[in-house]
Amino acid sequence: MSRSNLFLVGGVIIAALAIFLNFDTENAKKSKVADLDNKLNIYNWSDYIAEDTISNFEAETGIKVTYDMYDSNEVLEAKMLAGSSGYDLVVPTADFLARGREAGAYQDMDMSKISNVKNQSPQIQAQADEMTGSTNAGLVYMWGSTGIAYNEEMIAERLGDDAPIDSWALILDPVNAAKLEDCGIAVLDAPTDVLPNIMTYLGYNGTSTEEAHFEAAGEALTAIRPYLRYINSSQSINDIANGDICAAIMWSGDAFQAAYRAEEAENGNVIDYYIPNEGTNLWFDVMAIPADAKNVENAHKFVDYMMRADVAAENVNYVWYASGNKAAEASIDPEILSHPGIYPTDEAKEKLFVTPVYDAKTDRIVTRVWNRFLAGN
Amino acid sequence: MNYFLQRFGRLFVIWLPLVWLILFFMLPLIEMINVSFSEAKRAVPPYNPAFQFGPDGISFQPVADNYLLIYKYWEDYLWPAINSIRLAFFSTLYCLLLAYPMAWWIARSNKPLQHILLILVLMPFWTSSLLRMYALIGLLNPNGFINDILIWAGFIVTPIQMMQTDFSIYSGMVLSYLPLMILPLYASLVRLDSSIIEAAADLGARKLDIFKTIILPLSVPGIIAGCLLVFIPAVGEFVIPALLGGPEQLMLGKVIWTEFFRNRDWPVAAAIAIILIAIIILPIVYARYQDKEGIS
Structure with missing residues (x-):
């Protein structure tokens, strides 16, 4: 093998190693997090939470959160159906959650552990529950x-x-x-x-x-x-x-x-x-717990935190979607609350x-x- | 002792790639064939494996439904397949036309320069291909860099629509796959003995004749290797047409994506992939086999 060929092969090997090592550090990061006891792995839509919600939750509870993002229900669903996703809390849209539950990919949420469930809008939650066919499937985050x-x-x-x-x-x-x-x-x-x-x-x-x-x-x-x-x-x-x-x-x-x-x-x-x-x-995006979640307790704690009126309002003011949280409305930016494109008028609601x-x-x-x-x- | 080490070393060198191939190439392929003969259902995983080691022993119940479904709706799969093959063909052609002079130039440079040029060729692999595609979008957008410059310089008044066209797709394809074409071409051109070319020139051959009768035939193995390296992944390419293409360019990669993600039909998605492999790979394998037969 000539020197230049050796060089060529070396280059290809280095390129391959670079790709491989890249994967490896990713995994190493994940396993390091897994070593800690008090942790929570969340998989949510991109651009779908206020910037400081996660850090505030971590500061308050001492739970270490790994927060990953997706941009389509299909990607989330494929992960859930393949199993062993490693996530403890995900936010599928209600029809995807309904199918996922049918496949056995999700577990019930224990509402007795979520004291702030009282803040939820009963009308909105009922519409989502009708789709999933259960009142324990999860709580509507945004709609x-x-x-x-x-x-x-x-x-x-x-x-x-x-x-x-x-x-x-x-x-x-x-x-x-x-x-x-x-x-x-x-x-x-x-x-x-x-x-x-x-x-x-x-x-x-x-x-x-x-x-x-x-x-x-x-x-x-x-x-x-x-x-x-x-x-x-x-x-x-x-x-x-x-x-x-x-x-x-x-x-x-x-x-x-x-x-x-x-x-x-x-x-x-x-x-x-x-x-x-x-x-x-x-559509309703619902906070739900995968069947094989490992940190079920922490997932409930997080949902309870997200259901707090002040936290829910901050998220709405940041992402401009309507919240499933009724109590939050007092603290939501009036510009959002009065926009018919976000909170539709009663007249428009009839056509939805x-x-x-x-x-x-x-x-x-x-x-x-x-x-x-x-x-x- | 030394003998054993040597023997072990030799076995290791031979078996390591083989084990690698079996683990990461053969087994996934066999699993995909298995899924393609399975029945879709709502479960985790979303199919009933045709072949499985269960608690009650081995079960084997293949179904042909997935292939029959593709046969029934063949028109829905044929056009995307033709689109994909067309995309792969022209991407390969453009890569070849661009890479050949580059590879020739690198192969004829002096050694230190060659090393630098080869690093430059490999350099794009060090950035995520997704990032490179987004950089390209930034260049080609109606309000992107190129249009801004052209409007500023007064060459055009309204932006040229470059995104969501064949031009943007092929730009992305060539940008991604060019190194895969340059490297094998370079490897075959660098081995070309320059004294043959000199001899031909001494005997009065014109430059074009030298290229046609000497350089081109001698670089055929490089051309074949490069074309295969570009064509095969290009047929299944999903990301580049999705990011850079418009609605007209429905590729087979996207069709497999919709079967997998939208219909949640992993078996049909696997069956399409298997058919694609059969259509693309088997003729190539057959041609290589014929080639060997011919030589011996």
């Missing part, structure tokens, strides 16, 4: 809607005063979509949060599981697909804040985070969000629905319709 986020100026420039800033038609009417193509439209890559809403736009019931209704929704989406910039769930927050896109089907809190980022950046983009008057789906927990056959229909929309045929 929200799927709607449309838009850049006020860019929409006004292109659609004038006629812009239907109260309807799904802003994006779903091909005439509007064509006019907005140049400034950029995005759609969430979350079929269960998009297809049922398109069904309400078409006049069907959002909770329908009929194949024909899904097909119709898919066709309506395919009609505007040539005008879409992309279909993605995590990219639109930044892009709409920067003015790279001007309208998007988004989750409520994401839209307000974008609005906040644009304000911070002082780039002149004013972002707002609305719940279309045809109706939209509500909860997407049912689909069975495997419906899952397959939803995915097939969605993939055809993605592929454009």
